[in-house]
Every structure is written in structure tokens, then in C-alpha cells.
Amino acid sequence: MFEIQNYGSFILAILAFQLFPGAGTVTILNATARNGINAGMRTVFGTITGDFIYMLGAVLGLAAVLSAHPRMLAVAQWIGVFYLCWMGINFFRSKNFETPINNSQQVVNWKFFRQALAVSLTNPKAIMFFMAFFPLFLSKDSGPFILIILMLHVSVISFLYQTGLVLVGNVVALRLSKWKWSRLVISRLLGVVFIGFGVKLAINIK
Secondary structure, three states: OOOEOOHHHHHHHHHHHHHOOOHHHHHHHHHHHHHHHHHHHHHHHHHHHHHHHHHHHHHOOHHHHHHHOHHHHHHHHHHHHHHHHHHHHHHHHOOOOOOOOOOOOOOOOOHHHHHHHHHHOOOOHHHHHHHHHHHHHEOOOOOHHHHHHHHHHHHHHHHHHHHHHHHHHHHHHHHHOOOOOHHHHHHHHHHHHHHHHHHHHHHHOO
């Protein structure tokens, strides 16, 4: 279909990629738990925008540039490490423990979009992933337009899956909000998770 080789495998690969939890998933669930569906969806748009930038970068050959200049990749990765750890520390510093997780007056701004975009862009290896991923499903007759189709598939499936995360996360947050110390516990757990992602990225930097 669409001149894409092994179309079924391509769809399954995208789903598998989404099901593997990462910092973006945690960011989406955190925004939803704290400020509801509106904030969660803005976070979804942030992560999808970040992925799209990396897909576009892969298609335009930025992966080749980073491969030829490994120091640039290392610098970008270390920026990601510090950003993720900084976010984790902020969760540990949070003191507003008794505020319900889901605020009925949802914050309507782009703070969540910017945060999600920054988290998504802290993983420059995504360029390498998409650069290696797309050719697996191209045939010798595939033209540039097929790359756009591949990118749209990834973006649409990501949007649907992450929207589901927001809806489910909102229901869970409403239930947990009845527990007085839920925000304290969740903030501490998120702090550990983000710092853990940062440490994991640091270990893999060469």
C-alpha cells in the first residue's frame, strides 16, 4: 500500500515504538494528571512536533551530518541529560502537595507544549532511528512523496495513541485526586523517572 513495503509490519513497528514508554509518555501523563485533558493534549502536540522535526531532519539528511560530526551529537545529548535531570529535580522541589492533581480551572497556555517539545528534542538519537527505520519499508520505486506518507503515518498513529493516554490518564487522575498525598507521591516518582531517563541517556553517550 502507498508503495510501502511490508505495510502491515510498518504499522506494527510504529505501534511498538509508541508502546515503549519514554520521557514523552511520562510528560503527557504528568500534564494530564496535574491540569486535565486540555494540558494533556497540548503536551501531545508538543511531542508530535518534536518527532516530526526529527523525522524531517532524518529525511533531509541531518543524520549524516551528526554522524560525520559526533561531537555535535554528544553536545546535544548532554543538553538533553541536563534538561531531564533539571525537570526531575523540580519535581522533588515541589511543595504544593495537597492541591488536587486535576485542577478544574485548567491552565490554558502553551507551557505544556513547550515542555513536551523540549523533552522530545532531548533525544537527538531519534534522527538516527528514523534514518534507519524508514528505508526498511521503501522499495526501489519509491519516490520522495513516499517519505512524506511514512511521516504522516507516524504522526497520525502517534496522535491517536497519545490521545488515548490523555483520556485514560485523566480518568486515573480523577480517582487518585481523592487521596490527600497523591500529588506528593506522584511528584517524587516523576522526579525519579526523569532523572533516571537523564542518567540512562548519559550512560549511552560516547
